[in-house]
Amino acid sequence: MVELIGFCHRCDKVVHCSIEPIDLQNYTVLTEADIRQHQEEDIMRISTVLSISKVSASILLRYYSWSVSKVHDEWFADEEKVRRAVGLPEKPVVDYPNAQEHNCGICFETYPRDKMHAAACGHPFCSSCWAGYISTAINDGPGCLMLRCPDPSCGAVVCQDMINALASAEDKEKYSRYFIRSYVEDNRKTKWCPAPGCDYAIDFIVGGGSYDVTCRCSYSFCWNCTEEAHRPVDCGTVAKWILKNSAESENMNWILANSKPCPKCKRPIEKNQGCMHITCTPPCKFEFCWLCLGAWSDHGERTGGFYACNRYETAKQEGVYDETEKRREMAKNSLERYTHYYERWATNQSSRQKALADLQQMQTVHLEKLSDIQCQPESQLKFITEAWLQIVECRRVLKWTYAYGYYLPEHEHAKRQFFEYLQGEAESGLERLHQCAEKELQVYLNEEDPSKDFNEFRTKLAGLTSVTRNYFENLVRALENGLSDVDSHGACSRTASSKNLGGTSNKGRGGRGKATTSRSSSSSRNIDDLGHWSCEHCTFANVKSATVCQMCGQMCQQRR
Amino acid sequence: MTSSSAASRKALSKIACNRLQKELVEWQVNPPAGFKHKVTDNLQRWVIEVNGASGTLYANETYQLQVDFPEHYPMEAPQVIFIPPAPLHPHIYSNGHICLDILYDSWSPAMTASSICISILSMLSSSTVKQRPADNDRYVKNCRNGRSPKETRWWFHDDKV
Numbered sequence: 153m154v155e156l157i158g159f160c161h162r163c164d165k166v167v168h169c170s171i172e173p174i175d176l177q178n179y180t181v182l183t184e185a186d187i188r189q190h191q192e193e194d195i196m197r198i199s200t201v202l203s204i205s206k207v208s209a210s211i212l213l214r215y216y217s218w219s220v221s222k223v224h225d226e227w228f229a230d231e232e233k234v235r236r237a238v239g240l241p242e243k244p245v246v247d248y249p250n251a252q253e254h255n256c257g258i259c260f261e262t263y264p265r266d267k268m269h270a271a272a273c274g275h276p277f278c279s280s281c282w283a284g285y286i287s288t289a290i291n292d293g294p295g296c297l298m299l300r301c302p303d304p305s306c307g308a309v310v311c312q313d314m315i316n317a318l319a320s321a322e323d324k325e326k327y328s329r330y331f332i333r334s335y336v337e338d339n340r341k342t343k344w345c346p347a348p349g350c351d352y353a354i355d356f357i358v359g360g361g362s363y364d365v366t367c368r369c370s371y372s373f374c375w376n377c378t379e380e381a382h383r384p385v386d387c388g389t390v391a392k393w394i395l396k397n398s399a400e401s402e403n404m405n406w407i408l409a410n411s412k413p414c415p416k417c418k419r420p421i422e423k424n425q426g427c428m429h430i431t432c433t434p435p436c437k438f439e440f441c442w443l444c445l446g447a448w449s450d451h452g453e454r455t456g457g458f459y460a461c462n463r464y465e466t467a468k469q470e471g472v473y474d475e476t477e478k479r480r481e482m483a484k485n486s487l488e489r490y491t492h493y494y495e496r497w498a499t500n501q502s503s504r505q506k507a508l509a510d511l512q513q514m515q516t517v518h519l520e521k522l523s524d525i526q527c528q529p530e531s532q533l534k535f536i537t538e539a540w541l542q543i544v545e546c547r548r549v550l551k552w553t554y555a556y557g558y559y560l561p562e563h564e565h566a567k568r569q570f571f572e573y574l575q576g577e578a579e580s581g582l583e584r585l586h587q588c589a590e591k592e593l594q595v596y597l598n599e600e601d602p603s604k605d606f607n608e609f610r611t612k613l614a615g616l617t618s619v620t621r622n623y624f625e626n627l628v629r630a631l632e633n634g635l636s637d638v639d640s641h642g643a644c645s646r647t648a649s650s651k652n653l654g655g656t657s658n659k660g661r662g663g664r665g666k667a668t669t670s671r672s673s674s675s676s677r678n679i680d681d682l683g684h685w686s687c688e689h690c691t692f693a694n695v696k697s698a699t700v701c702q703m704c705g706q707m708c709q710q711r712r
Numbered sequence: 713m714t715s716s717s718a719a720s721r722k723a724l725s726k727i728a729c730n731r732l733q734k735e736l737v738e739w740q741v742n743p744p745a746g747f748k749h750k751v752t753d754n755l756q757r758w759v760i761e762v763n764g765a766s767g768t769l770y771a772n773e774t775y776q777l778q779v780d781f782p783e784h785y786p787m788e789a790p791q792v793i794f795i796p797p798a799p800l801h802p803h804i805y806s807n808g809h810i811c812l813d814i815l816y817d818s819w820s821p822a823m824t825a826s827s828i829c830i831s832i833l834s835m836l837s838s839s840t841v842k843q844r845p846a847d848n849d850r851y852v853k854n855c856r857n858g859r860s861p862k863e864t865r866w867w868f869h870d871d872k873v
Contacts, residue, residue: 285821
C-alpha cells in the first residue's frame with residue numbers, strides 16, 4: 153500500500169490517500185468445491201431472477217457460456233425467442249389428454265402412459281429407449297449437456313432432472329463431470345491450470361494488469377496463452393519461439409548446414425574431422441571426395457592429396473559451387489545464432505529447475521537445521537526462502553530475455569547494445585544473489601554454535617534479494633516497453649539504464665529519476681534525502697558512512 | 713456416434729431385431745413412394761431400389777441404396793450408401809457415400825429407414841445440376857480399403873440441396 157499526501161483542490165486541507173498497488177491480484181484460484189459453489193450460485197441467481205426451475209436455469213447458462221448478464225439481457229429482451237433457441241418450451245407442444253397408452257417413437261412398442269417419459273415438449277418415449285438414448289449421448293462426449301428430444305422435428309432440451317431419473321450411476325457421474333468442466337471451459341473468465349495433474353481452475357478478471365497467474369500448485373502461467381509465465385516476452389513471441397524449438401525446420405537447417413548427401417546413395421553425411429577422403433557407411437561404401445563430391449578413384453597426389461582438392465578449387469573459381477555453398481553458409485550462420493540463444497535459454501531453464509529443487513531442500517531440511525544451530529526461530533529465517541523464490545523468478549525472466557534477444561532486430565544496434573548491457577547486469581546481479589544464498593549460507597550451516605555475524609548475513613541477503621527484485625521488475629518493464637527510451641534518447645542509452653533500473657525504493661520522493669548525467673560521472677544524484685547513497689553497480693541503498701557498497705563491495709563513486 | 717465398418721457387422725442386438733422387424737412390417741404395409749425393398753432374409757442389410765421422382769433431374773433413373781444396421785440400432789445410425797453407379801449429385805461421391813447430416817451427426821433414434829429414404833429422395837429432387845462434389849477424387853482416394861462413411865468427419869455446409 154502506498155500512502156500519498158497532498159492538498160485538496162477545493163479547501164486546501166492536507167489529505168491522506170491510500171492507494172492499493174496497481175498489480176493487486178486480479179485472479180482467484182478455484183478448487184473443485186469452489187467451482188461447484190460458483191456454478192450453483194450462478195444457477196440459483198438465474199433461477200430466482202427469472203422464476204424458472206434450477207435445471208432450466210442451468211441449461212440457459214450453459215447455452216450462453218455461463219454468462220449471467222448475457223442470460224439476463226437475452227431473456228428480458230425476448231423470452232419467447234430465447235425459449236425457442238435454447239429448447240425450453242413453456243408447455244408441451246403435443247398433448248394426449250385422454251390416451252391411456254402410447255407408442256414409443258423409438259422401439260415402436262406400446263406402453264401404459266405412466267411408463268413413458270417426455271421432455272418439456274411432451275414427446276413420449278419408453279424408459280429403456282430414453283436410457284439408451286441418454287447413455288449413447290453421454291458416452292459420445294460433452295455434447296450431452298445440450299441433448300435434444302429424440303423426435304427429429306423437436307428442439308426441446310433434455311434437462312438434468314431427466315438424466316438423473318433415467319441414466320445409470322456411472323453415466324450420471326460422467327454427465328456431472330462434463331457439467332463442471334463446461335463451467336470452467338465454456339466460461340470466458342475461467343481456465344484450468346495447465347500444470348499436469350493439477351485440478352485447480354483460475355478465475356481471471358479481464359482488463360488491466362498482467363496476465364501472469366500463479367496457481368495454488370505453485371505453477372505460474374500466462375492466462376492469455378496458457379504457456380508458462382513469460383514476461384517480459386509477449387505471447388506471440390513465445391508461440392514463435394516454442395514452435396521454433398520444436399520445428400523440424402531447425403533439424404533441416406542443421407542437416408543442410410553441416411552435412412552433404414552421399415553422391416551415390418544420397419544419405420546425408422556429417423564430416424566432423426579428418427581428411428577429405430570419405431567412405432559412405434555400408435551397404436553403400438562409396439568412396440568420394442568431400443569437397444568436389446567426385447569419386448575418390450579420380451583423386452590422389454595429383455589432385456592435391458587427402459587434405460585438398462584441386463578440382464574443387466578450380467570449380468569454385470569458375471563459380472560452379474557458389475549457389476549451394478552460399479546457402480549452406482547462410483544456414484550455418486543463422487543456425488549458430490539460434491543455437492547461441494537457445495543454449496542460454498535452456499541453461500537458465502535448467503538452473504531454474506535446480507533452484508526449485510534447492511528451495512525445496514532448503515524448506516524441508518536446511519532451515520530446520522539452521523534454526524537449531526543459530527538459535528533462531530524458523531519464522532526469522534523467512535528471508536532465505538524469499539531469496540530462493542527470487543532466484544527462481546529471476547531465472548525465469550532471464551530465460552525469456554534470450555527469446556527476446558533472438559527476436560530483437562539485428563539492425564537496431566543501439567537497442568541491441570542496450571539490451572545486452574541490461575541483460576549482462578541482470579545476469580551478474582542474479583549471480584551475486586545466487587552465490588550469497590548458496591555458498592555464503594553454507595558457512596552458517598556448517599557452524600556448531602550461533603555465529604555472531606549471522607545478523608549481518610541476514611541484512612546482506614535480504615538486501616540483495618530486494619535489490620535484485622527491483623532490478624528485475626524494472627528490467628521486465630523496460631523490455632515490455634520495447635526499450636522505448638532508446639528511440640528517444642539514441643546515444644544516451646546508458647542514462648536510460650540508470651533511470652529505468654535504479655532502485656524503485658526512491659520513487660516519488662524527488663526528481664532524481666529524471667537525471668540526465670551520463671553513467672560514468674554519476675555520484676551526487678544517487679544520494680537521497682536521508683543521506684543514503686545508492687550503489688551504482690547493484691543499486692543497493694548504503695548508509696551515508698559506508699565508503700564501499702555493503703552489497704557488492706564496489707567503491708562509492710563520489711568518494712573515489 | 714462412431715462405429716467402424718467392422719463393428720457394424722456385429723450381430724444385431726435384441727432391441728435392434730425387434731425394432732427392425734416392426735419397421736419391415738410397417739414398410740410392407742405402407743411403403744414410401746418411389747422405393748422398393750428387395751426382399752432378402754438378411755435383416756441387417758437392406759437393399760432398396762430408388763426411382764428418381766418425375767419432373768426432376770433423376771426422372772426415369774433407378775439406383776440402389778444399401779442400408780447396414782449396426783448392433784445398437786436405432787441408438788446408432790445405420791450406414792447408408794448408394795451401390796455404384798451412384799447418381800450424379802453435388803452431395804453424392806462416386807463411391808456411393810452420401811453427405812447428409814441425418815446419417816451422421818443429426819441422426820435420431822426416432823428416425824427410420826423409411827424416413828431416411830424420403831430424405832434422400834428429397835435431396836435428389838431438389839438438385840439443379842448433375843455433378844459430383846468438388847472434392848470427389850480426393851475423398852474417394854482416401855476412402856479406399858472399404859472405409860465406412862461413418863468414419864468421415866462430415867462438414868455440412870449446404871442446406872439448399
